[in-house]
Amino acid sequence: MTSAPLDCLIVGGGPAGLMAAIYLARFRRSVCVVDAGASRAALIPRSHNVPGFVHGLSGSELIARMSAQLDELAVTRVDAEVTALQRHAHGFEASWNGRAHQAGTVVLACGIVDTHPPFVEWRAAVADGLLRYCPVCDAFEAAGRRTGVVGPLHRAAGKALFLRGYSRDVTLLATGPNDGKAATSELCEAGVKFVFAPDLHLRRRDNGVEAAFADGRTAQFDIVYPAMGAEVRSQLAMVLGAEHTAEGYLKVDDHQRTSIDGLYGIGDIVIDLHQISVAFGHAAIAACTIHNSLPRLLA
Template identity: 45%
Template sequence: MDDCIIIGAGPAGLTAAIYLARFHLRIRLFDCGSSRAAQIPCTRNHAGFPEGISGKELLVRMLTQAEKYGAVRELAEVESLRLLDNGFGVRVGEREHAARTVLLATGVVNNRPAMPREVHDEALARGLLRYCPICDGYEVTDKRIGVIGTGSHGVAEALFLRGYSADVTLIAPEAHDLSEADSAKLDEAGIARIDGPCGSYAIEEELLAFDTARGRLAFDSVYPALGSVIRSGLAVQVGARADANGCLEVDDHQRTSVPGLFAAGDVARGLDQISHAMGEAGVAATTIRNLLAEQKPIRR
């Protein structure tokens, strides 16, 4: 039986793998290969990299560090999780692995605009499409910004980006659904609002352009504010509590409501940032080590 199985190999999962491997624990690390961090073309918000670093390069460095201490990543998707008398059963294909503890670091998946994959990926790589204003709002300072969304979530993102530029437009995917209070906030901030439908996305003259109810518009950068899917299903299978959005509820030590099951990173309720995910993983890994030591002393 493994001491801990880590599900997910983004910044949280890899940080936990480094810690747990250096604690001389028996661990497995499963990676389905879809970390959101891998899609970041360059982050300049992560401490220690003044010139920035791509998400893929950061993950490669972290994996190299984890492997140095004996961690092994297996490219496989975990299909189910179940409770055992003394731990958990983790199903991967035809195999089931038993572990005393499990750390879920499965993250979230952004809801994307309805645009062709090739346009999406090129726009993302060139900074014409962005998903995290906290991470890279600085890069769009004083540029023309479009926000695709509506309701309170879209309004909040547009208002946040108003701190970087005076030229912000909120475009609804279809038609706007705004309260009087939210409309007043947009008016006070000088944020234009336009109805959709949005379509025919294309990169035109170094801008991302698409159709709207007011014709074709183009922006230096576009932020989709369409929400995300929280990948917490495995934890919910075994009874872990989650909020209405699907984020797992954890305590100060990253413990879910199920004993022995931990969560770190974007799948847990909190700030969706690489640095925050790494910090949570360090807390979770140390708590896991101490929990296991209470059950059976760790000795060399």
């Protein structure tokens, strides 16, 4: 990579980061994508919410297709973790692989890391569609199936109620204290079964998932949805003093600008509606804003 300052550094190589890079490269801006290889989208076995793919496509295939576009545009991509980000005379200085790199603007597309349930085989279960994290994405395919929702009541109740619109057999497995009488009442009215299960463990059984309780009881499900929260990977921005929510989501304006001049947030790092289409929209808005903020290019 050239030693000259980049127009834009993009941190994160999921759908949001790659889309921003495609836009900026086509604007003829110098851009580099640095990716730590932990894209949440890469775990998606098949998404049916991406327009134009009638039978859906996997997250890994989507990333591969977008990466091929970046190859055609000769965009630099680095497999590394950005370990530090600070202000600099040219905008920002970021560090990875033991070296410092300068950029006029930075887009954070680092996403989130889901908190997984107590399930040793969780990764294989995700790949096989037994463990699912996004009912907005795939509840349609889960219609009519025995569905479990695992997590603290305040996180899991809304997801269980949403899934009740697709299946008559929905059980909320509450891993925290029963601290919401209104929520449990609403669950009962909607026909969602409720089990207090603080010492729950999940394991594969036949073609589904078995929930094992501390008292020896078990329950069988076709699909389980965790609702246990996530870590928002916004630390680079928070160190700079960027405004954020209590959960760590970055606060941005309608152009995806954070409270730090020149620093942008897109995708899951700014909103808990974790959708590829939302990531694409954020990326397009941020890239256009960045292009217009930089010195004009003349052919």
